[in-house]
Amino acid sequence: MKRPVWISVLLTALCCGHVQAQPQALPEQVARELSVTHFKLADLYLDLTRVGVNREHSYALAIRHFNKGLEYDPQNLYYLNRLGYAYHLERRLREASRLYARLLKLDPPQPLTEQDMKLVLKFAPLLYVNEQEYFHLEDVTVIVHPDRPLIEYSLYWDDDIDYPEDNDPTDHEKIWVQFNPETLEIEAVYAYFHRAIISTPEAVERARKAGQRPVVYIQWGGHGSLLDGWQALPDSVFTVKYTYWPEAVSIKTMPVRYQAHRQSIRMPDHPLAQKWPHKFQGTYEDYIRFTRQVDTRELIRTKGYALKSRWPNAVIDQYFLDYQFYPKIDWPDSIP
16 A cells, blocks of 8 residues: 655654654654664675775764664564664673573573584584694584574684684684474574675585584685585575675685785784684695594583574573674575
């Protein structure tokens, strides 16, 4: 149904700040449409922030519009999470945690059933790292989606070889497993590679041969996650697409990362990097050789970080880790 002209005029005036009104003083339809308008503007400005367009100004506008949208729709779970994520991206941790707590009060996580936990352990990824990998796997957290046959496994490596200065005590990476709820077999594996999400049919075949356990290869130092068949993927897969930005943003591929690392890591003179390897020693073939196994099952069993929720970053922040982690998209099809 076509929107009445008076509503369009009022929405424009309110969004531009020409008219001030308390949410409770507005007609319900106006408040609802105004919240949608603010949320769309917030997503637009957050996209501009992520691609580096007038970054500080774009970020300030994103935060402003997220908050304004929530004034008109204070129990919008998606945008409570989205604002928490936006704060978290800039390491504004107190503000992010307050939003996450507010979100989870409205939609609290649930404990896993015995069957859930069996599936979590059944599909727990087998990781293979380079023999020269310096960092260790510190933690694994697990979130089971309550409505979809999808499990998230978050990995926390001791650090990232190129970012000693980022104040993140670990390097956070993600793997997702999608399974058939009838046969309880893997249907897809998704891996997070520096903002790009990769998935291959070869990964599913490899998992089936490994007893329904996804096999994931971990890039030296930076810990981008790779799957069987990754070398045949076109460069277009190694991109990230933002909703309001017309072009996909390219992600550095493994050959490009190797050429950088064979020369030097990003900040070899940083005090925290003094004991780290300052470059990769070897050929490209050495760089993409993953022979040392790391089994995630042990950490899942010993730490017990596993719950059911739609909101992984919020749950990790509020229920699992007592240290800062950098947020990643919640699910493989989430908006970045």
